Amino acid sequence: MDEKSPFQEKKIPVSDLYEALQHNEKLDKIPDTIETNRIYRVALASNTKDAYKFDKYAWKNTRRTPYPKNNPEFIKIYYSCVNADKKKDGRCVKHVFISKVNDLDVLVCYFGNFYIAEKRPHGNCRLENSHVFHHTPASTIAQIDELVSKMPGAAAYKTLVATNGDVEAPRNAAQCQYRRQKYLKNQKITCDEIKNLILLSYELNGFYKLLQLQPETSIVLMHDQMKQQFASNIEWNHIIWSDAAHFEVLNRKNRTCVRRLRSEADQRFNFVPNVQGGEGSISVWGCMAGGARGPLVIYSGKVDGRAYVKIIEELLPSFIENAFDSSNKNWMFMHDNAPPHRSKYVE
DNA sequence: TCAACGAGTCTGTAAATATC
DNA sequence: GATATTTACAGACTCGTTGA
Numbered sequence A: 001m002d003e004k005s006p007f008q009e010k011k012i013p014v015s016d017l018y019e020a021l022q023h024n025e026k027l028d029k030i031p032d033t034i035e036t037n038r039i040y041r042v043a044l045a046s047n048t049k050d051a052y053k054f055d056k057y058a059w060k061n062t063r064r065t066p067y068p069k070n071n072p073e074f075i076k077i078y079y080s081c082v083n084a085d086k087k088k089d090g091r092c093v094k095h096v097f098i099s100k101v102n103d104l105d106v107l108v109c110y111f112g113n114f115y116i117a118e119k120r121p122h123g124n125c126r127l128e129n130s131h132v133f134h135h136t137p138a139s140t141i142a143q144i145d146e147l148v149s150k151m152p153g154a155a156a157y158k159t160l161v162a163t164n165g166d167v168e169a170p171r172n173a174a175q176c177q178y179r180r181q182k183y184l185k186n187q188k189i190t191c192d193e194i195k196n197l198i199l200l201s202y203e204l205n206g207f208y209k210l211l212q213l214q215p216e217t218s219i220v221l222m223h224d225q226m227k228q229q230f231a232s233n234i235e236w237n238h239i240i241w242s243d244a245a246h247f248e249v250l251n252r253k254n255r256t257c258v259r260r261l262r263s264e265a266d267q268r269f270n271f272v273p274n275v276q277g278g279e280g281s282i283s284v285w286g287c288m289a290g291g292a293r294g295p296l297v298i299y300s301g302k303v304d305g306r307a308y309v310k311i312i313e314e315l316l317p318s319f320i321e322n323a324f325d326s327s328n329k330n331w332m333f334m335h336d337n338a339p340p341h342r343s344k345y346v347e
Numbered sequence B: 001t002c003a004a005c006g007a008g009t010c011t012g013t014a015a016a017t018a019t020c
Numbered sequence C: 001g002a003t004a005t006t007t008a009c010a011g012a013c014t015c016g017t018t019g020a
Helices: A014-023 A138-148 A153-164 A173-187 A191-203 A223-233 A305-323
Strands: A039-043 A059-067 A074-082 A088-099 A105-112 A209-212 A218-221 A239-248 A281-289 A292-299 A332-334
Touching: A014 A039, A014 A105, A059 A088, A138 A153, A138 A173, A153 A173, A239 A305, A281 A305, A292 A305
Parallel strands: A239 A332
Antiparallel strands: A039 A105, A059 A074, A074 A088, A088 A105, A209 A218, A239 A281, A281 A292
């Protein structure tokens, strides 16, 4: 096959697939010696459904699609070989056609040159006689999931082996441990879930509830009481909020990775702009109050206590003068407790 | 016993290419 | 030019290995 046009001979008419389904020899697995451009018919069993995947070459799955598109009779799966560089290589491919009528009747066809294909065990199969041909029954999976919600994976494995025997037992202890990990992970509360709970608490008037999130974890929501307490003591419009932020446009501290071809090594888009002398970034400080926006101060370098006081002394009085009535002496200035904000010089 | 990590599978989306 | 087919990429998921 011409390496530069590997797709010319890949097309298999649907009629040929039907022909193969009716007349080709039924195989229980892919033969050791593979011929290209030949349709292998693999008759599978319910517990060896994946047998078509495994031969002595390493493959990368790309996509599965209905085939043909307008009147799908098969599921077509594309595989590309893995070359010596461990990269997917389209010069040697494997196409699998799974009949929609009977998904245990599978057609497999190989194209291209096997000399570029890496020979190694496929998928999670690390040993010759690994588990890959054996699928844990769904009923066993359900039993595992139920047990690992109450006990560690190893204990669940021992329990199921003792009760189910070899046939319906889990694959191994690691399988139970994996499902135990999954269970524990699902039990963790995400930030979004906590936010949703807080939002929910605000939607319900007078909400006061003990939420039992997990056997070991509870959350008490009592926002109304807190709100009333704050509302009675603080007038929020009298508070001046302030903060600073640093923006790195150039000379960023984090490393930038570029994926490129060797031939593109000297191309301009592979380089990150840099500025000598430590330029390329700015820091800004700003403040605001209810209904008033303060000045935005742009500065460079580090801000210590002295610099911080200088900024405040220069800008804060005029902002207070504009934001509040002259008679209002109840305003409060709020910072975020950053180290320069609480330095001895500031105090 | 569990968390972290790596490797492999599968699939949604989009782009490229082939075919009609 | 429209449609079908193929390829590429990224993310979710699964599961084995390793070390604390």
